[in-house]
Amino acid sequence: MKHQANIYLENWKSEIEQNLVESNAFCMAVFSTKGELLLANQGMQSLFSDEPVQSFINPTLNQLIIHPEEEPLVFDGLITLGSKTKETNTSIRAKVFRKHEQLLVVGEVDVAQLAHYNKLMVQLNAEVNKLQHELIKEKKTLEITLKQLHELNATKDKFFSIIAHDLKNPFFSIMGFSKILLEKYEQLEAGKTKAYLKAIDESANQAYELLENLLTWAQSQRGHIEFNPDFFELKHLIDRNIRFLKETAEKKKISIESLVVENQKVYADQNMLNTIVRNLLANAIKFTYPGGQITINLISHSDYHEISVSDTGMGMSPETVSKLFKASTKSTVAGTQNERGTGLGLLICKEFVERHGGSIRAESETNIGSTFYFTLPFSHKRK
Numbered sequence: 001m002k003h004q005a006n007i008y009l010e011n012w013k014s015e016i017e018q019n020l021v022e023s024n025a026f027c028m029a030v031f032s033t034k035g036e037l038l039l040a041n042q043g044m045q046s047l048f049s050d051e052p053v054q055s056f057i058n059p060t061l062n063q064l065i066i067h068p069e070e071e072p073l074v075f076d077g078l079i080t081l082g083s084k085t086k087e088t089n090t091s092i093r094a095k096v097f098r099k100h101e102q103l104l105v106v107g108e109v110d111v112a113q114l115a116h117y118n119k120l121m122v123q124l125n126a127e128v129n130k131l132q133h134e135l136i137k138e139k140k141t142l143e144i145t146l147k148q149l150h151e152l153n154a155t156k157d158k159f160f161s162i163i164a165h166d167l168k169n170p171f172f173s174i175m176g177f178s179k180i181l182l183e184k185y186e187q188l189e190a191g192k193t194k195a196y197l198k199a200i201d202e203s204a205n206q207a208y209e210l211l212e213n214l215l216t217w218a219q220s221q222r223g224h225i226e227f228n229p230d231f232f233e234l235k236h237l238i239d240r241n242i243r244f245l246k247e248t249a250e251k252k253k254i255s256i257e258s259l260v261v262e263n264q265k266v267y268a269d270q271n272m273l274n275t276i277v278r279n280l281l282a283n284a285i286k287f288t289y290p291g292g293q294i295t296i297n298l299i300s301h302s303d304y305h306e307i308s309v310s311d312t313g314m315g316m317s318p319e320t321v322s323k324l325f326k327a328s329t330k331s332t333v334a335g336t337q338n339e340r341g342t343g344l345g346l347l348i349c350k351e352f353v354e355r356h357g358g359s360i361r362a363e364s365e366t367n368i369g370s371t372f373y374f375t376l377p378f379s380h381k382r383k
Contacts (some may be wrong), residue, residue: 004155007110014123019329021267025108025109026041026106026107026108027041027044027047027094027106027107027109028040028041028043028044028054028093028104028105028106028107029041029044029104029105030103030104030105031053031061031065031101031102031103031105032101032102032103033065033098033101033102033150035047035053035061035062035065037052037053038102039323040052043109044105045164047081047090047092047109048080048081049082049083050083054083054084055081055082056079056080056081057080057081057082057083057152058079058080059075059079059137061103062354064096064103065103067096067098067289070097071095072097072099073074073095074096074097074098074103075085075094075095075096076091076094076095076096077094078091078092078093078094079091079092079094079096079105079107091109092107092108092109093107093108094106094108095108097149104283105114121277131235138259148215169201171207173199173200173203174200174203174204174207176200176364177196177197177203178200180196181196181197182192194324207339209282216275218279225272226235226354227269227272228269228271229267229268229269229356230267230268230269230270231266231267232265232266232268232270233262233263233264233265234260234264234265234266234307235258235260235261235262235264236306237270237273237274237277238258238260238277239258239298240274240276241274241277241281241289242256242258242281242296244278245278245281245282248282248285249285252285252288252289252290252291252292252336252337253290253291253292254285254288254290254291254292254293254294255292255293256281256294256296257293257294257295257296257297258295258296258297258299259295259297259298260296260297264298264300266305266358267378268375268376269352269355269356269378272352272355272356272360273352273356273376275349275352276298276348276349276352276353276374277307277346279345279348279349280309280345280349280372281283281294281296282345283345283346283372284309284310284311284313284370284372285311286335286336286339287311287313287314287336287370288310288312288313288336288365288369289310289313289316289334289336290312290336290337292312292313292369293311294309294310294311294312295308295309295310295311295313296308296309296310297310303360303377303378304375304376304377304378305375305378306373306374307373307374307375308310308370308371308372309371310369310370310372311369311370311371312368312369313336313369313370314336314366314367314369315346315364315366315367315368315369315370316362316364316366316370317364320333320364321362321363321364324343324346324362325346325347325349325350325360349372349374351373353375353376356376356377357377358374358375358376358377359374359375360373360374360375361373361374
């Protein structure tokens with residue numbers, strides 16, 4: 001029977017040899033008794049570490065070479081292959097034969113161990129995926145935190161810049177003109193005295209307006225401003241602010257027209273909305289040429305109101321518009337009569353509009369004018 005099997009095997013010798021060499025399931029290697037690798041099929045090569053001889057962990061290749069057995073079969077059992085530095089290695093169920101100063105290692109991977117390793121790999125992949133998701137989440141959190149820190153740092157720099165420069169300038173004017181009046185009051189003509197007093201008054205108003213904005217902004221940054229929205233007529237609030245700034249507008253012969261009619265109610269915090277409208281109106285007066293026009297309007301959309309303040313002033317370039325509402329950039333310029341500004345009013349407007357769940361933007365064209373739009377949602381989502 002054995003002789004007959006040899007005849008059959010001889011008939012398929014080349015096909016069997018070729019498939020054994022290319023097999024991944026079947027492992028085969030031939031070593032010299034000096035420890036040199038002479039031949040290894042794909043299955044065995046996939047189990048080797050960098051050095052084939054060092055890949056035999058238990059038993060080692062040297063232990064197999066010096067095996068005292070005189071029979072051709074020198075080993076029958078599990079051989080562990082891999083690397084001592086690896087956490088997981090592979091075992092094959094193998095037989096080792098010795099003949100003509102050569103060792104033949106033949107075997108197959110332990111199916112049970114493969115299943116175990118496969119289970120470990122699935123668990124490892126799950127852990128890696130979980131870790132990746134956590135890292136992505138942490139990265140996003142870190143990016144948000146860094147952005148907030150950058151904004152806080154820019155806010156701090158803006159605050160100190162205003163205190164160091166913009167807030168001092170009005171007081172320099174007040175102190176300078178006051179000194180002239182005290183020292184030369186009796187020698188000054190009535191016209192000169194009135195001009196100096198007017199300059200002092202304007203500087204005092206400028207300082208008061210800036211200080212009021214600074215305090216409002218500081219309170220807002222610290223979260224100390226209460227938010228109490230309610231329904232009320234917008235026209236009354238608009239008219240009140242027009243009256244408040246009427247004298248300033250008349251000095252430049254600027255007319256202010258409100259297209260907001262009776263019974264147009266909005267849902268907002270009156271104090272915050274009052275600050276928004278006053279700042280936008282004051283800005284419009286500052287940057288409108290004498291004899292110009294300012295228009296306030298309200299358009300109701302499906303789920304929000306859009307309020308606009310338009311002027312026929314000096315306008316802005318696209319670059320300047322892009323820098324508005326940012327504490328990190330200095331985008332302010334002098335008004336049409338060299339009025340000073342800090343950009344702080346627009347930062348407060350943005351802060352208060354966003355507290356209402358709305359947004360603010362500006363459209364402008366140089367020497368044509370600007371329009372500032374802000375929205376107030378019907379159904380407020382507090383931020």
